[in-house]
Amino acid sequence: MMKLYRPVNEECGLADWGKPEDIGAVTIEGDVRVAxxxxxxxxxxxxxxxxxxxxxxxxxxVYAFHEHATLLSGRLELTDETTGHTISYGPGDSWIIAKGTPVLWTIVTDRISKSYVAATRDI
Structure with missing residues (x-):
């Protein structure tokens, strides 16, 4: 299988996943919706x-999996709450987050989208 991610097709087939609490996270500020x-x-x-x-x-x-992701659209800041280190991301930027890392997501644009691959197995 091979999958192309472009802004024109990233929105196709998205399911409404509700609020951050519905995916195991905690809302800090705003009316965040996820899909x-x-x-x-x-x-x-x-x-x-x-x-x-x-x-x-x-x-x-708190990440229940290891993740590699690339931001497709929007801008956000991710803060590793273990270290307090914050990084700002824009379209095309990527990150790796290890399983068990507590991360504060601050979405500064109306919405963001990312493509990602996650592994639940311990490495």
Missing amino acids: GRFDLGSPQSEVFGGVFVATRGQYRA
Whole structure:
């Protein structure tokens, strides 16, 4: 399987996932809404991935998986709450987050979208 991610097709087939609390996170500020789709596996798989979308606001998530992601649209800041280190991201920027890392998401544009691959297996 091969999947192309472009702004024109990133929105196709997204499911409404609700609020951050519906995916195991905690809303800190704003009326954040999340949506996404799985293009590879599912969260019950050892490896899964797809597209994730979130609206403006702030939420905290402790990662239940290792993730590599690339921001497709929007701007955000990710803060590793273990170290206090914050990095700002724009379209085309990528990151790797290790399983168990507490991350504060601050979405500074109306919405962001990312493509990602996640692994639940310990490395």
